[in-house]
Amino acid sequence: xxxxxxxxxxxxxxxxxxxxxxxxxxxxxxxxxxxxxxxxxxxxxxxxxxxxxxxxxxxxxxxxxxxxxxxxxxxxxxxxxxxxxxxxxxxxxxxxxxxxxxxxxxxxxxxxxxxxxxxxxxxxxxxxxxxxxxxxxxxxxxxxxxxxxxxxxxxxxxxxxxxxxxxxxxxxxxxxxxxxxxxxxxxxxxxxxxxxxxxxxxxxxxxxxxxxxxxxxxxxxxxxxxxxxxxxxxxxxxxxxxxxxxxxxxxxxxxxxxxxxxxxxxxxxxxxxxxxxxxxxxxxxxxxxxxxxxxxxxxxxxxxxxxxxxxxxxxxxxxxxxxxxxxxxxxxxxxxxxxxxxxxxxxxxxxxxxxxxxxxxxxxxxxxxxxxxxxxxxxxxxxxxxxxxxxxxxxxxxxxxxxxxxxxxxxxxxxxxxxxxxxxxxxxxxxxxxxxxxxxxxxxxxxxxxxxxxxxxxxxxxxxxxxxxxxxxxxxxxxxxxxxxxxxxxxxxxxxxxxxxxxxxxxxxxxxxxxxxxxxxxxxxxxxxxxxxxxxxxxxxxxxxxxxxxxxxxxxxxxxxxxxxxxxxxxxxxxxxxxxxxxxxxxxxxxxxxxxxxxxxxxxxxxxxxxxxxxxxxxxxxxxxxxxxxxxxxxxxxxxxxxxxxxxxxxxxxxxxxxxxxxxxxxxxxxxxxxxxxxxxxxxxxxxxxxxxxxxxxxxxxxxxxx
Numbered sequence: 001x002x003x004x005x006x007x008x009x010x011x012x013x014x015x016x017x018x019x020x021x022x023x024x025x026x027x028x029x030x031x032x033x034x035x036x037x038x039x040x041x042x043x044x045x046x047x048x049x050x051x052x053x054x055x056x057x058x059x060x061x062x063x064x065x066x067x068x069x070x071x072x073x074x075x076x077x078x079x080x081x082x083x084x085x086x087x088x089x090x091x092x093x094x095x096x097x098x099x100x101x102x103x104x105x106x107x108x109x110x111x112x113x114x115x116x117x118x119x120x121x122x123x124x125x126x127x128x129x130x131x132x133x134x135x136x137x138x139x140x141x142x143x144x145x146x147x148x149x150x151x152x153x154x155x156x157x158x159x160x161x162x163x164x165x166x167x168x169x170x171x172x173x174x175x176x177x178x179x180x181x182x183x184x185x186x187x188x189x190x191x192x193x194x195x196x197x198x199x200x201x202x203x204x205x206x207x208x209x210x211x212x213x214x215x216x217x218x219x220x221x222x223x224x225x226x227x228x229x230x231x232x233x234x235x236x237x238x239x240x241x242x243x244x245x246x247x248x249x250x251x252x253x254x255x256x257x258x259x260x261x262x263x264x265x266x267x268x269x270x271x272x273x274x275x276x277x278x279x280x281x282x283x284x285x286x287x288x289x290x291x292x293x294x295x296x297x298x299x300x301x302x303x304x305x306x307x308x309x310x311x312x313x314x315x316x317x318x319x320x321x322x323x324x325x326x327x328x329x330x331x332x333x334x335x336x337x338x339x340x341x342x343x344x345x346x347x348x349x350x351x352x353x354x355x356x357x358x359x360x361x362x363x364x365x366x367x368x369x370x371x372x373x374x375x376x377x378x379x380x381x382x383x384x385x386x387x388x389x390x391x392x393x394x395x396x397x398x399x400x401x402x403x404x405x406x407x408x409x410x411x412x413x414x415x416x417x418x419x420x421x422x423x424x425x426x427x428x429x430x431x432x433x434x435x436x437x438x439x440x441x442x443x444x445x446x447x448x449x450x451x452x453x454x455x456x457x458x459x460x461x462x463x464x465x466x467x468x469x470x471x472x473x474x475x476x477x478x479x480x481x482x483x484x485x486x487x488x489x490x491x492x493x494x495x496x497x498x499x500x501x502x503x504x505x506x507x508x509x510x511x512x513x514x515x516x517x518x519x520x521x522x523x524x525x526x527x528x529x530x531x532x533x534x535x536x537x538x539x540x541x542x543x544x545x546x547x548x549x550x551x552x553x554x555x556x557x558x559x560x561x562x563x564x565x566x567x568x569x570x571x572x573x574x575x576x577x578x579x580x581x582x583x584x585x586x587x588x589x590x591x592x593x594x595x596x597x598x599x600x601x602x603x604x605x606x607x608x609x610x611x612x613x614x615x616x617x618x619x620x621x622x623x624x625x626x627x628x629x630x631x632x633x634x635x636x637x638x639x640x641x642x643x644x645x646x647x648x649x650x651x652x653x654x655x656x657x658x659x660x661x662x663x664x665x666x667x668x669x670x671x672x673x674x675x676x677x678x679x680x681x682x683x684x685x686x687x688x689x690x691x692x693x694x695x696x697x698x699x700x701x702x703x704x705x706x707x
Contacts, residue, residue, distance in 0.1 A: 052260075052281075052282050053280060053281035053283060053302075053303070053304045054223055054224060054262070054280055054304065055277070055279050055281065055304035055306060055307065056071040056073075056224045056278060056304070056307070057224065057226070057241075057276045057277060057278060057306070057307045058275065058276045058306060058307035058308045058309045058310060059309045059310070060268065060276075060309070060311075060312065061310070061311050061312065062311075062312055062314045062315060062316040062319075063311065063312065063313055063315055063352075063581060064315070064316075065311075065588070066316050067229060068228070068229070068230060068234055068238070068312070068314070069226055069227070069228055069238055069362075070227050070229070071225070071226060071227065071306075072224065072225055072227045073222055073223070073224055073225075074198060074222070074223055074224070075199065075200045075201075075202070075204075075220065075221075075222055075223075076195050076197065076198045076199070076200065076220070076222070076223045077167070077171050077195070077196055077197045077200055077204075077205075077208060077218065077219070077221075078193040078194060078195050078196065078218075078219045078220075078221060079182065079194045079196060079218055079219070080193050080217045080218075080219055081190075081192055081193050081194070081260075082217075083216060083217025083218075084182060084186065084194060084217070085157065085159060085160035085163065085182075087153065087154065087157045087160055088179075088182050088183055088186055089186060091150070091151050091153070091183050092182075092183045092186035092187040092190075093187075094151055095148070095150050095151060095183050095184070095187055096187040098148050099148050099187070102148045150179065150180045150184065151183075152176070152179070153179050160179070161175065163217075163218075164178045164179060166214075167196070167215060167218055170204050170207055170208060171197040171204050171208075172204075173196065173197050178196050181194065181195070181196050181368065182194050182196065188242075188243070188245065189243045189244070189245060189246070189259070189260070190246070192243045192259055192260040193219070193260060195223075198223070198225070199225075205220050208220040225366045225367065226238075226240075226241060226362075226365075226366045227363065227366065228361070228362040228366075230316060230320070231361045231362065231363060232323065232359040232360060232361055232362070233316060233319050233320050233323055233355070233359070234314060234316070234319055234355065234362075235355075235359050235360055235361070235362040236267075236354075236355060236359065236386075236388040236390070237267055237268055237314075237354065237355075237388075237491065237579065238267045238269060238362055239265055239266035239269035239270050239271075240264075240265050240266060240267070240269065240365040241263065241264060241265060241269060242262065242263065243260060243261065243262055243263075244257055244259065244260070244261050244262070244263050246259075248263070253273075253274070258280075261277075261280070264276065264277070266492065266493070267491060267492070268310065268490070268491070268579060268580070270492050271490050271491060271492060271580070272490075272580060272583075275308045275310060275583045275591075275592070276307045276308065276310055277307050278304060278305050278306045278307035279304060279305040280304050281301070281302040281304035281305070282301070282302050283301045283302075306586060308583045308584060308585060308586075308591055309583070309584040309586065310580060310583060310584075311580075311581045311582050311583075311584055312351075312579050312580060312581055313345075313350035313351055313352065313578060313579060313580075313581045314352065314353065314354075314579060315352045315353060317693070318343060318353040318690065319352075319353040319354075319355060321689065321690060321693040322341050322343065322353045322355060322686075322689075322690045322693075323355055323359065324689075325341075325671075325685075325686040325687075325689035325690055326340075326355075326357040326671070326673070326686050327357060328685075328686070328689075329671075329673055329676065329682040329683070329685055329686040329703075330357060330673055330676070330682070332681075332682065332703065333673070333675065333676055333677060333681075333682055335651055336651070336673050336674055336676045336682070337358065337382075337383040337674070337675075338356075338357060338358065338383045338384070338387075338389060338673075338674045339356070339357050339389065339672055339673035339674060339676065339683075339686075340356045340357070340388070340389030340390035340393050340558045340672055341353065341354070341355055341356075341357075341390060341558065341669070341670065341671045341672075341686065341687075342354050342390050342558045342559050342561075342562040342577075342668075342669070343562075343667055343668070343669045343670075343694070344562050344566065344575075344577055344667070344668055345575075345667060345668075346565070346566035346567075346569045346570050346575065346666050346667070346668045347566075347570055347573075347575070348575065348578070348595065349566070349575030349576050349577050349578050349596075349598070350578055350581070350595070351489075351578060351579050352667065352694070353690065354390050354391070354559070355390060356387065356388045356389040356390050356391075356393070357383075357389075358382070358383040358385045360377050360385040364377075389558065389672070389674075390557070390558045390559055391489070391491060391494060391495075391557060391559055392493075392495055392557065393557055393558065393672070394495060394497050394498070394555035394556065394557055395556065395557075395653060396550055396551050396552065396553075396554045396555070396556075396645045396653075397550040397554065397556050397561055397643055397645065397655055398549070398550045398551065398642075398644045398646075398653070398655050398679065399454050399549055399641060399642060399643040399644065399655075399679070400550060400561060400641050400642070400643035400655045400656070400657045400670075400679075401478075401548075401549065401550030401554065401556075401643070402450070402451060402454070402459050402548075402549060402550070402641065403451065403564075403565070403568055403612050403615075403616065403641060404477060404478050404481055404483070404564060405459050405463065405466075405474060405547075405549075406447055406450075406451070406462075406608075406611075406612050406615075407477050407481070407568065407604060407608065407612065408462075408466060408473045408474045408476070408477035409462045409465070409466060410447075410605070410608040410611070410612075411473070411477065411604065411605065411608060412469055412473035412477075414462070414465050414466060414469060415447065415462060415465070417446065417447050417448070417607065417608065417610075417611035418446065419446065420444050420445065421444075421445050421446075421450070421455075421457075421458050421461055422444055422445070423436070423441060423442040423443060423444075423445045423455050423457050423458060424441060424457070425439055425440060425441035425442075425457070426439075426457065427456070427457040427460040427461065429460070429464065429541065429542055429545060430542070432542065434456065434457070434460055434545070435456070435457075436455060436456045437454070437456065437644065440453075442455050445458050447611050447612070447615060448611055448614050448615040448618065449618075451612065451615025451616055451618070451619050451641065452615055452619045452622050452624055452626075453619075453624050453625070453626065454619070454626050454641075454642065456549055459548040459549045460545050462548055463544045463545040463546070463547060464541055464544065464545055466544060466548070467541045467545075468541075472501055472502070474544060475499050475500075475501045475547075478499045478564075479499055480574075480602045481563070481564040481567050481568070481574070481602065482560050482563035482564045482567065482574055483497060483499050483554075483556050483560050483561075483564060484496060484497050484556075485497070487559055487560060487563050487576065488576040488577070488599060489559065489576070489578070489579070490577075490578055490579055490580050490594075491579065494559075497555045497556050497557055497560055498553065498554065498555040499547075499554065500543060500547065500552060500553040501539070502538075502539035505535055505537075505538055505539040505553075506539060508533065508535030509535050509536065509537060509538050511532070511535070512528075512532045512533055512535050512536050515528075515531060515532035515533070516528050516531075516532050519531045519532065523536070524536060551645065551646065558670045558671070558672050559670075561657055561670045562577070562657070562668050562669075562670045563575060563577065565657045565658075565659055565668050565670065566659075567602065568604070568609065568612060568659075569613070569639070569659040569661075569666070569668060570666075571604065571606075571609060572601050572602045572603060572604045572609075573598040573601050574598055574599050574600050574601065574602065575598050575599070576596050576597075576598065576599045578594070578595060578596060580594040581594055582594055582595070613639060616639035616640060616641055617637055617638070617639050619639075619641055619642070620638040620639055620640035620641075620658065621634075621637065621638055626641075626642045626679070626680055627640050627641075627642050627656070627679070627680050627684045627688075627704070628704075629680070629702065629704035630680055630684040630685055630688050630701060630703065630704055631701075632702070633699055633700055634688065634691070634692070634697065634699040634701075635697065636660070636662045636695075637660065637661075637662070638658060638659075638691065639658065639659040639660065640656060640657060640658035640659070640684070640687070641656070641657050641658075641679075642655065642678070642679030642683070642684055643655030643657070643672075643679045643683070644678050644679050650675065651675035651676075651677065652675070652676070652677055652678065653673065653674050653675065653676060654672065654676030654677055654678060654681060654682040654683040654684075655670075655671070655672045655679050655683050656669075656671050656672075656679050656680075656684040656686070656687045657669070657670045657687075658687045658688075658691060660691055660695070663695060665694065665695070667691065667694055669687045669690050669691055670687070671683045671684075671686045671687045671690070678705055680703065680704045680705065681703045681704065681705055682703065684703070684704075685701045685702065685703045688701035689701050
């Protein structure tokens with residue numbers, strides 16, 4: 001007999017069952033009737049896949065249209081991202097962690113070595129046994145940090161081993177090297193296809209293309225490589241290409257870029273990437289059940305469009321001459337191995353030539369670079385060819401800084417062009433006595449003469465006078481003229497440099513004292529230097545005296561000095577250095593003008609500027625000028641200043657800064673040569689040869705030993 005309670009339970013269960021049945025029924029009706037056509041379309045689409053066709057990047061040409069960077073097609077072999085052996089992901093994670101830790105150790109060791117170098121400049125080289133042991137340890141730490149290796153494949157990874165052996169025999173790459181490239185690629189861009197060989201032979205390419213079923217996930221394809229016809233000339237300016245990283249995909253400037261796309265990395269390639277990068281095409285192919293491509297589907301191919309052409313202000317003829325001039329000057333020393341140069345228009349900021357020596361063949365970076373080659377290009381023993389000294393080389397500038405000191409003294413009212421200073425050959429400050437180069441004596445000296453013959457004591461006197469003036473005019477004018485700040489050049493990662501002052505040293509000394517107390521190390525000891533840095537005392541008048549002749553803690557680049565000399569030459573406009581001139585289409589028709597106006601102006605009174613320019617003219621071509629012998633026979637007016645940076649325990653660094661405006665073609669040239677000796681011996685002849693090329697002259701540009 002069915003009780004009322006049982007009947008209620010049955011009714012409830014029946015209702016639930018009916019509701020569930022209704023839900024299933026209406027869901028099936030929705031999928032099959034309302035959405036049936038949509039899913040049929042998606043199912044059909046699953047039988048096809050879009051294969052991206054990479055667009056070639058635009059060319060880069062110089063001001064005359066000579067091609068500096070172009071694109072060429074090459075065959076590559078890739079492993080598709082979703083077909084990479086699973087075991088590689090764990091190995092890539094471990095490798096990335098080890099690389100990050102090693103990079104932190106390398107940076108720490110480099111910072112300690114930099115602190116040591118600063119102390120060497122002030123106190124001489126360390127000589128104790130403990131010092132030498134610590135230096136050796138730092139060198140080992142840096143070497144170990146650069147030598148992080150990819151862990152090997154485990155023995156049980158049989159599938160990956162078989163794939164790499166089979167593929168390696170075809171493309172002539174060892175399985176171990178394929179494994180390393182896969183791991184490094186995953187660590188950098190986890191979702192991008194892995195390129196295991198670039199520039200494979202036609203036979204290998206066709207073999208893999210015909211036998212894709214034998215190597216699932218291996219895809220032979222075509223790509224575009226950058227080609228550099230002038231090899232070493234301008235190599236530091238162009239940058240390279242790299243697949244976009246996950247972090248870059250989140251940046252606004254790359255919002256329209258897909259994962260796996262190659263973008264500009266460093267240099268002009270990065271700065272003008274949106275113009276140089278073309279529009280990718282695609283071809284639609286049918287695929288089998290395993291996702292392998294079969295046939296191209298007709299009428300579903302979109303051709304890629306090449307990127308725009310970038311025209312530079314660079315003159316490749318002048319660039320090549322400048323490189324040879326630096327090589328000749330450096331070779332003449334028998335000691336120096338490196339230097340940098342800049343040549344620009346002081347009215348517009350257009351850069352005509354800019355480079356660093358030694359250079360490197362930019363074509364090396366068109367393909368994946370081995371660790372051995374990269375280490376060689378970064379080696380200090382080889383002159384660190386990858387380091388761009390013109391843009392990033394921060395140095396004291398020696399006497400090329402004197403015109404800046406002159407501007408500060410004249411504009412602050414602490415000196416007048418007609419004022420005279422009696423030079424006895426020595427300048428005494430406290431218990432220290434400083435002398436002119438070669439201990440020369442010049443007697444009564446005005447500002448023009450002080451620049452012509454480069455009287456150090458004259459500028460020691462100005463540095464002392466300016467030290468106690470409110471507003472720190474020496475530092476203020478150095479910064480106004482472009483030192484201690486980025487110039488705004490259209491290249492990424494430009495350093496700011498340093499114009500030292502009392503506030504900077506005070507902050508550093510306070511940090512040093514806090515660190516010394518925390519680390520419990522002795523004041524002035526080597527341990528304190530390594531742990532706490534080299535700012536181990538507050539500012540003194542001697543620091544301003546040193547700055548007045550471009551010595552001490554000053555850090556300026558050749559590019560910054562070129563901007564400063566341009567401002568003095570043009571009457572106070574602070575130009576913005578510019579390499580990009582205009583963007584053009586494939587036929588060379590202008591698309592976008594890239595030239596920019598001066599960043600700002602400073603007020604230099606005409607009389608003060610005239611006195612400084614006359615001193616620079618006499619320094620280059622006057623009867624007693626420090627570089628008159630170099631420019632003998634050049635003809636016309638040249639304005640220039642030598643500079644010699646003294647380094648304790650090391651050879652002097654050579655500088656020269658010049659301005660000329662002949663044939664209505666103004667130009668500023670700055671050269672520097674590490675371990676180059678007197679400015680008139682190496683840097684000045686190099687600058688003279690650059691100017692001679694610009695004005696199409698046959699000047700002898702002979703080195704002299706006057707300073």
